[in-house]
Amino acid sequence: MACAGREFTRVFSQEDVLARLPELSDRATLSTEARIAFDAVAGSRGGVRGPFAMLLHSPEVAERAAHLGAYLRFGSQIPDAERELAIITTARSFDCDYEWSAHVRIAREVGVGEDAISAIANREPTDALSAEQSTVIEFARELLEKKRVSGPVFERVRERFGDGGVIELTATVGYYAMIACVLNATEIEPPAGSPQLP
Numbered sequence: 001m002a003c004a005g006r007e008f009t010r011v012f013s014q015e016d017v018l019a020r021l022p023e024l025s026d027r028a029t030l031s032t033e034a035r036i037a038f039d040a041v042a043g044s045r046g047g048v049r050g051p052f053a054m055l056l057h058s059p060e061v062a063e064r065a066a067h068l069g070a071y072l073r074f075g076s077q078i079p080d081a082e083r084e085l086a087i088i089t090t091a092r093s094f095d096c097d098y099e100w101s102a103h104v105r106i107a108r109e110v111g112v113g114e115d116a117i118s119a120i121a122n123r124e125p126t127d128a129l130s131a132e133q134s135t136v137i138e139f140a141r142e143l144l145e146k147k148r149v150s151g152p153v154f155e156r157v158r159e160r161f162g163d164g165g166v167i168e169l170t171a172t173v174g175y176y177a178m179i180a181c182v183l184n185a186t187e188i189e190p191p192a193g194s195p196q197l198p
Contacts, residue, residue: 019188023053030056037063044070050098051182065178072175076168078161080110082136085120086169087176088112089140092120092197094180101194103176121198135160140173 024030025048027038037059041052044066048056055062076083084107091099104117116133119126126134135156142149149157158166190196 019054020186021054021057023049023188024056025049025053031059034059034062037066041066044074050102050188051179054182054186054188065175068171068175069179072168072172076172077165078168078172081107081112082132082169083172084110084112085116085133085136086140086172088117089120089137090144090173090176091180092123093141093144094177094184095197096180096183097194097196098183098188098190099176099180100197101190104195131156132160136169139169143170143173144177 024034024038027035027042027048030038034056037056038048040063041048041056045052052062052066055065073083078086084103087103088100088107091103100121107117112133116126116129116137118124119129120137126137129137135153138153139149139157142153154166157169161169
């Protein structure tokens, strides 16, 4: 089982595990308020699935989260590859298979190499990676694991992205931490055959 229930992996098969709340992905069954949120989510993502099918249980949260997420994913100044490094580092920190499986695929599509993916998946040092990759991974790791970012790592991010970029990278880590929490709490599984964390 993914995420918070990882200890049950050997007991239940993929098909035996259901999310803890119903997935609200059928627009026709939703309240008027939830349909408005559904349309906002679908408009930026092409559909409603995964964490947003859960967030729709609170339509206001879903709509606001979709707005922030759309900016961080599609409008932020953080380059695609570095954004995805931050996201999969967050997924690894939360041991969230759904977030990992969705974003490791995107990471590969935007040019993140297997060396960086493996280092994140296996919680390995980043010394062999490029300075750009190492900086983003270390920033996310420190923020999530130590609850602070050291001066040297902070300054490397600031030098690379500027003051606004520091905030956008921080917000990206925080946003995907929230999404991982939703996925962990509701125990949504990734599709069968998706890449999973070791």
